[in-house]
Amino acid sequence: MRRGLFITFEGPEGAGKTTVIRAVAEHLRQRGYNVVLTREPGGTPIGDQIRTVLLSPDNNAMHPETELLLFSAARAQHVRERILPALEEGAIVLCDRFADSTLAYQGYGRGLDLPALHAITQFATGGLTPDLTILLDIDPAQGLARRRAASAQGAEWNRIDNDELALHQRVREGYLRLAAENPERWVVVDASAPVDDVIAQVIAAIEEHLKKKA
């Protein structure tokens, strides 16, 4: 029986997901919630190993189909080992990327067949769908500029950051389409705003959701 709340954060590179999730986790913990913070690809020891293979800039010979299956394998492990047990304990699970990243990047970005992606994703997640998804929307050029500046200070710069700007633009358009198709689940926030404003908007959206659920 699932009792917790599953909130996912999506967006193009450098939108600020990591920054915002940390602030949201702190806010919710201060309100007394049990919060589990996790990410994809990753979130488990096996997922972290798959993440290294997926994102190493040395692996630029990787085919889109291989990429899809590796993201999905990491997700299958993540759902069963980490997310479902936390939800069963009643936690609020905050996840930095989930299955919508596959639709946006491997689907809209790389052009893989969307019905096939839905079927593979359904298999990997066992049908788990987020209760709420926050899209931090940003022009990819601006997001990548943030990432470049952060990587000059030691942050990761990965294989997909290296992809052409046109791919990142298709990813952004894909996200906006997914959000428009399912407005009950998605909240779109302008991530080009100052970071404190972005955090305040995201917290307001989550508080609104919690109020509706109460």
Ligand SMILES: Nc1ncnc2c1ncn2[C@@H]1O[C@H](COP(=O)(O)OP(=O)(O)OP(=O)(O)O)[C@@H](O)[C@H]1O
């Ligand atoms: N609203 C903002 N305004 C300006 N800079 C920001 C804002 N949000 C985040 N940043 C900065 O942009 C960089 C990328 O932020 P962050 O790592 O949180 O993004 P991300 O969405 O997790 O990125 P990715 O998914 O590509 O790893 C960081 O240096 C962060 O401090």
Ligand SMILES: Cc1cn([C@H]2C[C@H](O)[C@@H](COP(=O)(O)O)O2)c(=O)[nH]c1=O
């Ligand atoms: C889950 C997932 C992720 N991706 C891509 C998106 C990013 O380029 C990287 C993850 O890096 P981050 O700094 O942790 O955001 O992986 C993807 O293409 N497909 C997916 O399903």
